[in-house]
Amino acid sequence: MRGLLGWAFSLMLLAPGVIQAEQALLGLPPVPIPANNLQTPEKIALGDKLFHDQRFSSTGEVSCATCHDAKKAFTDSPLKVSEGIRKLTGTRNAPTVINSAYFTTLFWDGRSPDLEDQSRHPFVNPVEMGLANHEPILEIVRNDPEYVAAFQQVFGKSGEQITLTEVIQAIAAFERTIVAGDTPFDRWYFAGDGRAMNDAAKRGFEVFIGQGRCVSCHVIEQTQALFTDNRFHNIGVGINNIQQDIPELAGAFLKAKAQGVDVDIAVLTDSKTSDLGRFAISEQFDDMGGFKTPTLRNIALTAPYMHDGSLATLRDVVVHYNNGGFSKEGEQVNAFLSGGIRPLNLSEQQIDDLVAFMEALTSPPFVQTASAERK
Amino acid sequence: MNKAIHRRDFLKGAGALALAASLPINLVEMAFADSSQNFTFAYISDAHIQHISGSKFVRNWDRGLIRAVAETNLLNPKPDFVLFGGDLAQLGTKAELDHGAEIMSALRYKTHYVMGEHDYYLDMGEYWEKLFGPQYYSFDHKGVHFIVLNSVRTYDDWTYNRWPTAEQRMLEMAGLDNPNGSPFMVGEVQRKWLKADLDKVDKKTPLVVLSHSPLQKIYKGWNFWTEDAEEIQELLKPFAKVNVIYGHVHQIQYNQIGNISFNAVMATAWPWPYPQSYAQAESLLPKMTVPMNRADPFFERDATGWQFINVNSGNVDMTFTLYNNATRTVRYNPKTGRPEDVTYQAEAARIPAQTHY
Numbered sequence: 001m002r003g004l005l006g007w008a009f010s011l012m013l014l015a016p017g018v019i020q021a022e023q024a025l026l027g028l029p030p031v032p033i034p035a036n037n038l039q040t041p042e043k044i045a046l047g048d049k050l051f052h053d054q055r056f057s058s059t060g061e062v063s064c065a066t067c068h069d070a071k072k073a074f075t076d077s078p079l080k081v082s083e084g085i086r087k088l089t090g091t092r093n094a095p096t097v098i099n100s101a102y103f104t105t106l107f108w109d110g111r112s113p114d115l116e117d118q119s120r121h122p123f124v125n126p127v128e129m130g131l132a133n134h135e136p137i138l139e140i141v142r143n144d145p146e147y148v149a150a151f152q153q154v155f156g157k158s159g160e161q162i163t164l165t166e167v168i169q170a171i172a173a174f175e176r177t178i179v180a181g182d183t184p185f186d187r188w189y190f191a192g193d194g195r196a197m198n199d200a201a202k203r204g205f206e207v208f209i210g211q212g213r214c215v216s217c218h219v220i221e222q223t224q225a226l227f228t229d230n231r232f233h234n235i236g237v238g239i240n241n242i243q244q245d246i247p248e249l250a251g252a253f254l255k256a257k258a259q260g261v262d263v264d265i266a267v268l269t270d271s272k273t274s275d276l277g278r279f280a281i282s283e284q285f286d287d288m289g290g291f292k293t294p295t296l297r298n299i300a301l302t303a304p305y306m307h308d309g310s311l312a313t314l315r316d317v318v319v320h321y322n323n324g325g326f327s328k329e330g331e332q333v334n335a336f337l338s339g340g341i342r343p344l345n346l347s348e349q350q351i352d353d354l355v356a357f358m359e360a361l362t363s364p365p366f367v368q369t370a371s372a373e374r375k
Numbered sequence: 376m377n378k379a380i381h382r383r384d385f386l387k388g389a390g391a392l393a394l395a396a397s398l399p400i401n402l403v404e405m406a407f408a409d410s411s412q413n414f415t416f417a418y419i420s421d422a423h424i425q426h427i428s429g430s431k432f433v434r435n436w437d438r439g440l441i442r443a444v445a446e447t448n449l450l451n452p453k454p455d456f457v458l459f460g461g462d463l464a465q466l467g468t469k470a471e472l473d474h475g476a477e478i479m480s481a482l483r484y485k486t487h488y489v490m491g492e493h494d495y496y497l498d499m500g501e502y503w504e505k506l507f508g509p510q511y512y513s514f515d516h517k518g519v520h521f522i523v524l525n526s527v528r529t530y531d532d533w534t535y536n537r538w539p540t541a542e543q544r545m546l547e548m549a550g551l552d553n554p555n556g557s558p559f560m561v562g563e564v565q566r567k568w569l570k571a572d573l574d575k576v577d578k579k580t581p582l583v584v585l586s587h588s589p590l591q592k593i594y595k596g597w598n599f600w601t602e603d604a605e606e607i608q609e610l611l612k613p614f615a616k617v618n619v620i621y622g623h624v625h626q627i628q629y630n631q632i633g634n635i636s637f638n639a640v641m642a643t644a645w646p647w648p649y650p651q652s653y654a655q656a657e658s659l660l661p662k663m664t665v666p667m668n669r670a671d672p673f674f675e676r677d678a679t680g681w682q683f684i685n686v687n688s689g690n691v692d693m694t695f696t697l698y699n700n701a702t703r704t705v706r707y708n709p710k711t712g713r714p715e716d717v718t719y720q721a722e723a724a725r726i727p728a729q730t731h732y
Contacts, residue, residue, distance in 0.1 A: 247448050285446050335445030339674040
């Protein structure tokens with residue numbers, strides 16, 4: 001099943017021992033590896049196994065890979081929002097794991113500081129993997145013979161010494177190998193191959209860095225392009241529809257939060273609370289309705305779009321921005337809209353070109369994955 | 376000092392709220408005030424709603440005011456009222472004043488208005504009065520006497536004899552550094568009214584005086600200025616605690632002259648840079664601790680914002696809510712007897728000036 005993906009992280013697995021990922025892919029910086037969780041092939045393999053283990057859910061049917069499926073560019077496309085145990089749905093569109101190693105915060109609202117911390121939450125969210133607590137996971141990894149051997153080899157630990165820390169470190173180590181650059185754009189822009197990208201995509205690039213103002217948040221630098229500023233912006237998705245409710249909703253949520261409500265559960269089980277975005281985490285006016293800028297790499301494979309999966313196509317996304325922060329005719333942009341979002345006055349041609357540009361951001365192994373899937 | 380201050384929590388619900396919670400905005404109360412008399416008010420200013428044509432208005436100015444209104448509606452504890460500090464319109468037209476009033480109507484609080492020159496010089500405030508009431512007035516609130524002045528009047532000769540049309544008069548006064556302009560003043564009529572109004576107020580009652588232009592002389596070239604400022608200050612002198620809050624300058628300024636604390640408020644429309652100092656006389660320039668710094672042009676409302684104000688001690692404490700920027704607080708320091716920026720007052724804590732070429 002994962003054979004198709006093998007290429008993506010084969011570079012990482014070639015070198016034995018500790019891998020510092022100095023082997024960067026075209027268009028990407030070296031993968032940042034935390035000093036307290038260095039990469040080893042064994043740890044990565046263990047993380048891979050944990051990532052795909054469905055026993056870590058209350059029904060035994062859901063793993064990390066359920067919503068972050070390698071065959072779907074590590075998302076659950078075309079679902080709008082993710083389905084967990086018993087087809088329960090959350091409020092947010094599954095972001096891809098590809099290149100998540102570069103994010104400075106995780107989740108759409110950035111409520112986790114790193115991949116390690118992020119990976120602990122879905123296990124115990126009632127609409128994701130549904131465990132009451134992390135004990136069943138530890139029960140399995142302390143007793144399953146394959147895990148016993150692997151944790152001994154990777155961490156030199158067994159029995160009670162194995163805690164959730166080792167589990168999430170291994171998962172994060174695996175996720176840090178899921179990186180992909182070398183797109184047509186990278187070969188054209190960073191390697192100077194004039195034929196790597198078609199004319200529509202080249203025109204789209206001019207719109208991207210010019211009139212479209214996309215590059216302000218989806219950052220391209222001199223030697224690399226992560227296509228994110230790792231910041232949070234209110235772009236008029238979701239929150240436009242709950243404007244009248246914000247004063248009561250925000251007050252009630254902050255009160256509940258102060259009284260100890262689990263934010264992770266609150267934002268994934270109530271769509272209106274979800275649409276408060278980063279505000280629910282930071283409690284800052286500037287973050288009202290704001291969500292993290294996602295990378296655009298491999299974006300053509302991960303429809304639908306936005307934190308709530310509310311926009312079906314890349315063209316719909318561009319039209320939303322072109323309108324200045326709304327999608328439906330007559331929709332009112334919300335009062336907290338980011339100052340960066342304003343009507344762009346793009347022509348139909350420019351909109352098409354922008355879509356063509358985003359379609360040039362797909363990495364080779366995922367092109368193959370997607371085409372194999374279509375057959 | 377810190378021990379004497381209680382912090383009340385933004386968006387606090389009815390129930391107990393953990394004091395340790397990290398909160399975006401703290402309404403600061405002075406502990407020595409009678410807590411039943413505690414109150415805050417919010418202050419929005421200089422929206423400069425600008426009509427283009429038909430139903431089109433300048434989007435950026437609209438969005439700045441819309442956001443201030445929406446954020447003010449989230450305050451908890453709720454402010455007792457809102458003040459609008461003038462320049463709701465850009466060129467004083469009905470279309471602009473109506474559009475601005477419509478945006479302001481989303482506020483869930485009683486609102487008092489101050490006249491700005493951009494509201495005034497087309498029809499001398501006639502339509503504005505229909506919408507918002509008298510151009511100058513006073514009211515009492517929880518032991519504080521509030522006075523609103525129209526400080527943007529000028530010499531009658533300039534107003535009535537100089538310009539062929541009302542539109543041109545408006546345009547001439549709308550330019551910040553226009554040499555054809557004329558200095559702002561409160562004028563004799565209002566000074567007489569003010570004297571009579573103050574005669575009825577106990578000298579121990581804290582005063583909050585609201586004007587559009589500074590009731591102090593900062594920079595004449597930009598009308599950061601009120602021609603009869605000294606005469607107004609003289610009328611305010613007998614009172615123990617006097618606060619003047621003004622708009623117009625689109626920047627944070629604070630100053631102390633004798634018994635009077637001066638504070639400026641931010642605009643929701645755009646920021647002005649700091650002006651030259653007035654060098655011909657003793658400098659009464661407000662303390663300028665942090666030069667305006669547009670760090671992020673992507674956020675088109677960077678360096679704009681609104682403020683809420685606490686008057687519990689009889690001296691105003693200003694909290695500036697700045698879009699996409701750190702909140703700033705200028706609080707009256709009873710030890711030094713003047714307003715001070717709580718973060719940037721110390722020399723070592725100041726942000727170095729940005730150099731442009």
